[in-house]
Amino acid sequence: MQLWFTEKHTPNVDFSIKVDRQLYSGRSAFQRIDVFESKEFGRFLTLDGYMMLTEKDEFIYHEMIVHVPMAVHPSPRRILVIGAGDGGVVRELTRYDSVQHIDLVEIDEMVVTVCKEYLQQTACRFDDKRVTIHYQDGLKFVRHCEDEYDLIIVDSTDPFGPGEGLFTKEFYGNCFKALKNDGIMVNQHESPFYSVDAVAMQRAHKRIVESFPISRVYQAHIPTYPSGHWLFGFASKKYHPEKDFDAKKWNALGLATRYYNTRLHTGAFCLPNYVEELLEDVE
């Protein structure tokens, strides 16, 4: 028997993983949710047929979206996480003793329920006392916040479907308002490689540049995302991701990581020329 999961990375490029068995399939009010088991990547979660995470490579994404801003902000205490119903971001954040409170805003409760059941590798720290889950539209939640957070992490799906509102100028503007005057926002920033993704990446960057005084982009290599070359946005009111980065202090925390380290932190902000050009085009 040959059972394959296939996602179209472009109309002309397929990405396939051989599936051992399907663990879950359901439809929420927002999207279709599936969990598969595979030999190569372990369990993986897809939403509306798009790859969200695999057990084999999720550490790359979650370490990079969390530790980069955590190593820059001198005292991140109150944190807002938008999306991230799989729990990976919360897992990494709860490793820091300095964190006092985490608000997690996920639009789709069913994603959390399914991940708790089938993806305990990421959905393992929701019961931490510092975590409060809000099942709400992220755009709506953040609209009501002012001067509240040190860090906002936007772990969105793609800019079509339920995650659409998290790529808009009104959302980034509302995040600016919700942050304290030295706050940082980090977001899932799409890929620069295939043209459709690159356009979405440029649009997001343009809107963030218009909303924040400091706006940089960094990269990571995530094998199961289209092209494998993935970007994150680092937007900030005060701290620069390289100049205000305290490597010694972070290393002193003694957190064990598999992808992130403080040399890679600096290197991740060094982008290929073609990516820099794409970004400069909209700055």
Place this chain on the structure above:
Amino acid sequence: MAKLSQDAAPIFEALSRFKNMRIVPFDVPGHKRGNGNPQLTRFLGQQCMAVDVNSMKPLDNLCHPVSVIKEAEQLAAEAFGARHAFFMVNGTTSAVQSMVLAACKAGDKIILPRNVHRSVINALVLCGATPVYVNPQLNQRLGIALGMPVSAVAQAIRQNPDAKAVLVNNPTYYGICSDLKTITDMAHRHGMLALVDEAHGTHLYFGENLPASAMAVGADMSAVSMHKSGGSLTQSSLLLTGDGVSADYVRQIINLTQTTSGSYLLLSSLDISRKNLALNGADTFRRVLQMADYAREEINQIGDYYAFGRELTDGDSVYDFDGTKLSVNTFELGLAGIEVYDILRDDYDIQAEFGDIGNILAYISVGDRPQDIERLVGALSEIRRRFKKDKSGMLRHEYITPLVVVAPQQAFYAQKESLLLEKSCGRVCSEFVMCYPPGIPILAPGERITAEILDYIRYAKEKGCSLTGPQDMAFTHINVLKGV
């Protein structure tokens, strides 16, 4: 003929049958199912081009319907509670004009509010009827014209017992309704027809907890923009008639100006939309109302914005309010409605229906999703944070009571001269001037140009309103009556 049920769609079904017959076209249109125009076919799709066809026996004829169009019109009449329904393909403008032309001829009087759409006054230019304007009440805070007070209509009827008809907006663009039932009954008691411009009221026929519709209160004719809240294609519309008029005479009037090549894309869209409204309308508009109410509540929490609603009702000039309309007053923000409208589009990729001096209107419909409402509210909140400014020097009024000197037709065709706008104060205008949208004239042919109106025009231009109507496209000059 057996009685059809509302889940039938005769025009749609006839077109589907027709497609399967694979008839060789030696008739117009010349693109022949799209073969002759590959780029257009790629753009619009084969499906669409294949049913862009001409009238023929299996598909009936809009000018003289005897089969599938007749059936579809009967179903529409039944769905809307009308005696007869006409499918219109020249826009609601032509429905409004046919309604006025069917009621009045040269020299007849018609009682109407001045805050009508230009299509109504256009009809008066065409047929030569004389308007008797009932001044709508104004809401001072919002600067918008409200409905017609019953007492003012009664007075107009008393003073003009020879008038042929009373025309009512139900609702206005902003969602304001007059006491349609009382006005209709009053018109009938005095032998006048009750005509209703329901360009913004299709949903009144299907939703719950919404203001009364024209046919429900016994009005004689109503122009209904199916393409606005009804979901059909742009330019498709309905003209409904009640018991007080002869449908066959109305058809003759429609055929004076309507195309003889009625588009089957538009006709099928009317047919399918009617079916959808009849079957799912109540549920759809319940959701629309919920979204609009939710947005109103959220927008009013932002501060400075005023998304108005049912609290405006006063039993008379705001007899009722159409809760599906999301109008937001922006005055306290220090920004004109048109400025907020422009920022929404330029900065936030959100297109509102219109912005005028003091308000924006966001059109909420069957096609909206809750997450889009969040975007609108989020963007309005950001606009306040980023752009709020001092409100001194702002104009408040959308509506200025006109001084009518000459009837529209007489003024439109009179000897005229072109003057610089600044030099035109005190003269009588011979053309229309309006911000579009909403398309309600600031000046109509035959009205006195006053200093207040010129101030308004200057302000509207400065704020970025798109002013339309005058012969001079740049609108530095205005046509006025010679020697008056």
